Amino acid sequence: MNRITSLFNIEYPIIQAGMIWASGWRLASAVSNAGGLGLIGSGSMYPAVLREHIQKCKQATDKPFGVNVPLLYPDIDQLINIILEEGVQVVFTSAGNPKTWTPVLKAAGIKVVHVVSSAAFALKSEAAGADAVVAEGFEAGGHNGREETTTMVLIPGVCEQVKIPVIAAGGIASGRAMAAAFALGAEGVQVGSRFVATPEASSHINFKQVIVNAKEGDTMLSLKKITPVRMIKNNFYSAIKAAEDSGADVDALKALLGRARAKAGMFEGNIEEGELEIGQVSALIHDIKPAAQVLEEIWTDFRNVIYGWRNSDI
Structure with a gap:
């Protein structure tokens, strides 16, 4: 157990990213049931649809799950109100100023994580009260940082600047990549693209x-x-x-x-x-497989790499 698994009360320090048009209740609950942290991606949802997905996720899992909220969307206040009303315990925010909503969410006892693309924004997130940050490198899909900093450079740079736990994202779809992220100082990983290619993802x-x-x-x-x-x-x-x-x-x-x-x-x-x-x-993803299998393979490969390091003569 490390700070990420303790923070979210999960078995594995693996978070499924809250991607638009992919991360509905089916995917989030499947990942949470398998021991990771599933996230509902609210960025492609009207407020009423988000409420429906939260309620269905509650029915599908008794494990922790969260909601990803891109702060640039116009209905943000309605989405936040639904999250508060439904008693969601974990919120990942992105694409906006963490100072705006972090205090509101924290006052309700919610664990808050902000997605950043630079050490400067990580520091701002920490100052705003975030419990952790996702440091997302240039390799990632979807909306990306203007700095164009790669994961290999971003993760140690952020870890050097903040005291809160760092979750690595961008280019992570295997246990080997997860091990590399941990070697750079991360205490968890957020996986997006690999979970899109699962039956549970709502993508076409x-x-x-x-x-x-x-x-x-x-x-x-x-x-x-x-x-x-x-x-x-x-x-x-x-x-x-x-x-x-x-x-x-x-x-x-x-x-x-x-x-x-x-x-x-x-x-x-x-x-x-x-x-x-x-x-x-995506160039390293060659099949569509269940989310639980994806998570288990990442974790198993990660452990094999770590134990291999410990037992090697290097």
Whole structure:
């Protein structure tokens, strides 16, 4: 047991990321039942839908679970109220100022973790009262940090600056990657892309198949003038890149992005015209398997690596 397993009262220091259009109650409860911490991704949910997922997750597991809340969304106050009303015990916040909602959540006895992409933001999260931080490297899928700091550099940099536990994210889909993160000072890992390619993820099967088929170099960080996001290269990405290369301004890019582009790709399965957010580690994901099996394989491989180090002659 370490500070992360103690903080969340979980068996393994493995957190399933709260990804939009993937992390509903089925995935969150499956991960929690298997000994990790499952997160419901509220970023793609209307307030009433979030309430439904929280209630169904309570019915599906008696283990701890949490909700991920991107702070940039307009209905944030309604989402927070539902979280408070439903008695959620763990909240991961991202994409915003941790000072805004951390005190409110902490006053209700909720464990709060903020996702950061730099040591500077980690320090701000600690000052705001966060119980831990997720340090997410440049390799990660979805919305990403403007600093473009890789996980290998970010994790020790954050660990050097803060006293609260650090959870590593970005490029982690195996026990070997988890062991590397722990060697850098992390006390837990947050896994996103690997859990998208599971039956329990609410993502469309077309998107899951794209992940399984992805090769090295198939993802790219784009839309830096709006909010940097890593996505699979497809027709939509090509249109965005052409616009960016021609000097398109923010308004033009927003018009090209349009509405519900991520939903079209990841939830409805339009793999060419939709936005397909996924990490670089997708190139190392070769199959769709149950979430419990994913977690067990990561943990087993992690332990094998750690014990191998201890027993080696190096």
